[in-house]
Amino acid sequence: MPxxxxxxxxxxxxxxxxWQRERLLEDTPKAxxxxxxxxxxxxxxxPDFIFQELLSEILRLFPQKIPHPEITAEANPESLGxxxxxxxxxxxxxxxxxxxxxxxxxxLHYLGRSYHVRAxxxxxxxIRNAGFxxxxxxxxxxxxxxxxxxxxxDISFALSAGAKHISLxxxxxxxxxxxxxxxxxxxKLAPDEKAQLTALRQITAWLKKQGLVQYExxxxxxxxxxxxxxxxxxxxxPYLGLGVSAHAFTGRRRFYHPRSxxxxxxxxxxxxxxxxxxxxxxxxxxxxxxxxxxxxLRHFLPAEEVPLRLxxxxxxxxxxxxxxxxxxxTRKGVEHNDTLLWQLWQ
Numbered sequence: 215m216p217x218x219x220x221x222x223x224x225x226x227x228x229x230x231x232x233w234q235r236e237r238l239l240e241d242t243p244k245a246x247x248x249x250x251x252x253x254x255x256x257x258x259x260x261p262d263f264i265f266q267e268l269l270s271e272i273l274r275l276f277p278q279k280i281p282h283p284e285i286t287a288e289a290n291p292e293s294l295g296x297x298x299x300x301x302x303x304x305x306x307x308x309x310x311x312x313x314x315x316x317x318x319x320x321x322l323h324y325l326g327r328s329y330h331v332r333a334x335x336x337x338x339x340x341i342r343n344a345g346f347x348x349x350x351x352x353x354x355x356x357x358x359x360x361x362x363x364x365x366x367x368d369i370s371f372a373l374s375a376g377a378k379h380i381s382l383x384x385x386x387x388x389x390x391x392x393x394x395x396x397x398x399x400x401x402k403l404a405p406d407e408k409a410q411l412t413a414l415r416q417i418t419a420w421l422k423k424q425g426l427v428q429y430e431x432x433x434x435x436x437x438x439x440x441x442x443x444x445x446x447x448x449x450x451x452p453y454l455g456l457g458v459s460a461h462a463f464t465g466r467r468r469f470y471h472p473r474s475x476x477x478x479x480x481x482x483x484x485x486x487x488x489x490x491x492x493x494x495x496x497x498x499x500x501x502x503x504x505x506x507x508x509x510x511l512r513h514f515l516p517a518e519e520v521p522l523r524l525x526x527x528x529x530x531x532x533x534x535x536x537x538x539x540x541x542x543x544t545r546k547g548v549e550h551n552d553t554l555l556w557q558l559w560q
Contacts, residue, residue: 234462235454242452251286253286253288259293286307309348312341315327348378350379353368358405462484469485511558
């Protein structure tokens with residue numbers, strides 16, 4: 215893309231930021247900056263000045279911030295060159311999230327990704343050379359033919375290279391995707407739910423032995439390195455969302471942007487999501503593995519229904535009491551989170 219396009223896009227982002235800040239302060243007057251996250255697309259394609267100028271404006275507009283805000287960019291190994299990483303570091307980024315998924319070429323082929331051997335093997339060295347000390351790696355499990363031991367080797371590679379945070383996602387087949395069509399046509403095997411659960415149990419236990427804490431269903435971290443961004447999103451706290459398809463939550467209202475670049479550039483402001491469902495907030499809330507007050511469910515459920523639905527989830531062994539008015543997910547609740555959601559929501 216030519217520089218003129220990126221300058222136009224940056225101007226749109228800055229106008230978007232200003233507008234969303236005003237809406238945020240209307241609903242959350244004492245907003246504190248804790249995290250900035252570049253992702254959900256391919257941030258590695260954007261030129262340096264996008265990051266530099268946007269971050270500068272964010273820090274100016276939000277003088278109230280935690281001592282060390284988490285500023286993350288995500289990317290695949292093949293896009294993380296030394297020049298890009300050094301530029302990101304100069305711009306003020308302090309955390310990198312790498313989408314490895316697997317180091318097994320067969321698994322990546324099933325997922326529709328190519329295995330760039332050298333890029334995968336050297337990515338963490340490049341990250342360290344650029345001065346980053348906080349970096350995360352994403353992996354996937356439950357792919358047909360994938361053994362737990364293979365995933366453990368992949369994760370071990372990342373941990374030995376200094377990764378402080380691991381995201382482990384279980385393969386799900388979403389309707390309408392290319393993968394679902396390939397499975398329907400018999401071109402690829404469907405995942406086996408029983409095998410997936412067995413693998414997840416084994417890998418989760420192994421991660422715990424490596425000293426990582428599971429703070430959310432799919433996320434593990436060394437102490438002090440749990441993702442601030444993840445915790446903000448999953449605990450129903452406000453966040454701004456800039457760019458194509460981005461969503462925002464002011465603490466009271468939700469907004470969304472169009473899915474096409476052309477419409478985003480032509481738009482003056484995001485649209486309020488009047489169809490936002492409290493169920494969406496509940497989904498995030500029950501992913502966190504820390505104890506919570508039972509009355510917090512009133513944010514998502516009819517207040518008069520909370521006691522009955524809570525007792526139903528407790529009776530099913532998906533939640534357990536752990537203190538005065540406190541409950542937490544059981545291991546069964548972690549492994550069958552969709553069932554827990556159903557018990558609470560129905």
